[in-house]
Amino acid sequence: LAKTTQPISMDSYEGQEVNITCSHNNIATNDYITWYQQFPSQGPRFIIQGYKTKVTNEVASLFIPADRKSSTLSLPRVSLSDTAVYYCLVGDGGLTGGGNKLTFGTGTQLKVEL
Amino acid sequence: DTGVSQNPRHKITKRGQNVTFRCDPISEHNRLYWYRQTLGQGPEFLTYFQNEAQLEKSRLLSDRFSAERPKGSFSTLEIQRTEQGDSAMYLCASSLETVNYGYTFGSGTRLTVV
Numbered sequence: 001l002a003k004t005t006q007p008i009s010m011d012s013y014e015g016q017e018v019n020i021t022c023s024h025n026n027i028a029t030n031d032y033i034t035w036y037q038q039f040p041s042q043g044p045r046f047i048i049q050g051y052k053t054k055v056t057n058e059v060a061s062l063f064i065p066a067d068r069k070s071s072t073l074s075l076p077r078v079s080l081s082d083t084a085v086y087y088c089l090v091g092d093g094g095l096t097g098g099g100n101k102l103t104f105g106t107g108t109q110l111k112v113e114l
Numbered sequence: 115d116t117g118v119s120q121n122p123r124h125k126i127t128k129r130g131q132n133v134t135f136r137c138d139p140i141s142e143h144n145r146l147y148w149y150r151q152t153l154g155q156g157p158e159f160l161t162y163f164q165n166e167a168q169l170e171k172s173r174l175l176s177d178r179f180s181a182e183r184p185k186g187s188f189s190t191l192e193i194q195r196t197e198q199g200d201s202a203m204y205l206c207a208s209s210l211e212t213v214n215y216g217y218t219f220g221s222g223t224r225l226t227v228v
Contacts, residue, residue: 041203041221041222041224042219042221042222043118043157043205043206043207043219043220043221043222044157044205044219045219046216046217046218049216085156087156101147101159101162101170101172102147102149102157102159102207102217103159104156104157104158105156106154106155106156107156
């Protein structure tokens with residue numbers, strides 16, 4: 001599974017847009033990019049997944065450049081409740097037979113203040 | 115069906131005792147995963163099932179750990195002769211085979227070994 005690198009922490013204020021960038025230089029052709037959010041004492045929650053270009057849902061947008069060696073999770077107009085750890089994961093979900101497990105790094109701790 | 119359910123939410127046990135955790139996945143999900151998370155770290159993969167078959171086990175899953183998923187429904191994770199190093203959050207997740215990384219996690223069982 002491709003290794004990912006993301007900032008350890010980020011600070012923001014309510015109402016701002018937050019962009020968290022993840023590097024994955026060794027991403028494979030079949031790999032997808034997936035982001036999870038985790039609040040204290042809860043399990044991670046799936047936010048968004050993409051393969052290339054841009055994906056948007058009701059929670060976030062995911063921007064993936066053509067070389068796919070990085071990706072950016074964009075959270076529009078954050079609120080205090082967006083304070084959480086955000087994980088970037090890369091893998092093919094076991095679709096090519098290489099196992100089917102998620103490999104989490106230490107994630108990015110986002111802190112949103114008033 | 116309201117999601118992945120884990121019981122108990124908290125467990126305090128004395129070193130050397132055996133403990134068992136239960137996970138009830140989303141009913142139509144045929145894949146079930148166990149992860150362990152320690153403070154400040156991302157979740158680490160332990161094992162996963164497809165229906166009742168245990169398809170992969172991490173090296174983290176020592177001989178003291180055993181997981182079962184009888185009849186492909188709920189799963190149990192047992193730790194025998196607990197050690198202080200086993201103190202962690204144990205997370206369960208489930209997914210459909212056809213969904214790439216769209217896993218649903220439970221809220222976890224917090225184990226404290228004293």
